[in-house]
Amino acid sequence: MHFTAEQRLDDGVLEREFTLGEIPGILWTPGPAPAPLILLGHPGGLRRMYPRLVARARHGVAAGFAAATIELPGSGDRPRSAAAEEARADLHRALAAGQPVDDEIVNRLVLPLVDQAVPEWRTALDALLALPEIRGPIGYAGGVIAIGVRLAVVEPRIAAALLFAGSYVPRAMFEEARQVTIPLQVLLQWDDEGNDRQLALDLFDAFGSREKTLHANMGGHTGVPEFEGDAGNRFFARHLR
């Protein structure tokens, strides 16, 4: 892990860009004392996502958490995968034609992404937990819900997850969802046009966790109400302290 840039934001948050081999990432910390870490999931494209990520990070840091994220495989400046680009093109073709999105396309799009991204997030976790400003247990917050599901199953350092329903979830991953046992808070935008509401409800039903809470709100994909930021902090405060 190699820090490449550092700035102090106006609210005192220390923001550091880093690379982990070829993978760029960003770390936000409240101070030198060890803070529990929240990994910020996102759909890929750190630069494009930066305004929303830094807002979420600041909100978490204000409550005493550190926050970190890394670029997804095939996004931002990272090399594209021909297979993923093809699956993405097929997805957009289906959406443009108003056709239902085939399970087979979702599988081609999401499963290889999860297979590649999850080991990268775990490697990032190793490097981040070696820093004196970071301590476990760890939370995962955000989208590509399939990445959050896989992490929750395979990574024992993840103690709680706040998952954004809304990305495509391969039906094959419902079996993994049943294996999740950590506390979950699931955010669902009720009117999200790019989202299959029933699939999100079915996925919530499938999770094996004894403590799972669904928060459904009005508005589209990016319209999550501000008060959910506070609700997320309180969820992590219950489980990461």
Place this chain on the structure above:
Amino acid sequence: MHFTAEQRLDDGVLEREFTLGEIPGILWTPGPAPAPLILLGHPGGLRRMYPRLVARARHGVAAGFAAATIELPGSGDRPRSAAAEEARADLHRALAAGQPVDDEIVNRLVLPLVDQAVPEWRTALDALLALPEIRGPIGYAGGVIAIGVRLAVVEPRIAAALLFAGSYVPRAMFEEARQVTIPLQVLLQWDDEGNDRQLALDLFDAFGSREKTLHANMGGHTGVPEFEGDAGNRFFARHLR
């Protein structure tokens, strides 16, 4: 409104029993300064419900709210209605036989209750708002969701409602649900055996409010997690202050 008994609870909350004509009720207040009021809805039977009601009231009072409730028509020591008793017997017969509960039974059980209870809650509101310790706007929190829906539509002093999904809702009330425009937080116990989950989701979908949030949690009818008490206080703090 006539106060009949008064006691100071160990956490300093002032609890006063009152009667409003023939209707018994309970008021809990944090102190002499005017506090926004939360009406506590319940399925009837103040004495039986008291332990849960006082716990909810104390939680609200600790956050600076006053809380009050009244007995429902036909419950506790109030005179029974023959028609309501018959509808209740038909309901229990259907449940015991494992049959689906007919819309017609639900209509006979719930619609007259709503028609009678809502004017009583409004009369209670008049009396409570005349006290110097109480100020508007008002919140409604609790079950018999159909009473909450009707109050939200007809009573302009109700500014926000926290509704417990779980009681029977006549399909005829979906039209009223569409007329609700105040902020709502709806609690749904996902595994509640006595509850029709799909009906609760359909009702949530029907509400006309621009701000509506669904909180679904695991566990049965009385298993609402403790943290929902805090979430409820924060919801009312956003809308009643």
